[in-house]
Amino acid sequence: MIFDKDGNTTIITQEKETTTELVKKIDVLYERYKNNNIVICLTTLDKIPLSDIVEFLQLSNTHRKAKHSFVIVTDKTDLNETPDEIVVVPTIQEAYDIIEMEDIERDLGF
Numbered sequence: 001m002i003f004d005k006d007g008n009t010t011i012i013t014q015e016k017e018t019t020t021e022l023v024k025k026i027d028v029l030y031e032r033y034k035n036n037n038i039v040i041c042l043t044t045l046d047k048i049p050l051s052d053i054v055e056f057l058q059l060s061n062t063h064r065k066a067k068h069s070f071v072i073v074t075d076k077t078d079l080n081e082t083p084d085e086i087v088v089v090p091t092i093q094e095a096y097d098i099i100e101m102e103d104i105e106r107d108l109g110f
Contacts, residue, residue, distance in 0.1 A: 073094075
């Protein structure tokens with residue numbers, strides 16, 4: 001697991017752990033990143049079933065309630081199957097675009 005910080009965004013890149021292990025580690029370290037937007041980069045994994053994406057749902061909901069963005073980056077899952085409550089995009093650039101749009105919405109009070 002690699003942590004990179006870019007302004008007010010923390011990018012967590014998955015290397016070897018399963019998504020369940022990754023979610024547990026992020027939960028343990030959450031206090032460090034709770035005030036940042038979070039991008040979970042899963043592009044190094046071969047195929048990601050919907051059940052692995054859903055593992056992040058509780059963490060995503062908690063983070064979004066705190067008025068911060070939570071975005072998963074992967075092109076190895078069917079984006080049409082993912083729940084609407086979690087944001088999944090195929091590229092890092094799209095994750096930054098989502099964060100920018102959500103920041104604007106928060107500034108406007110949406």
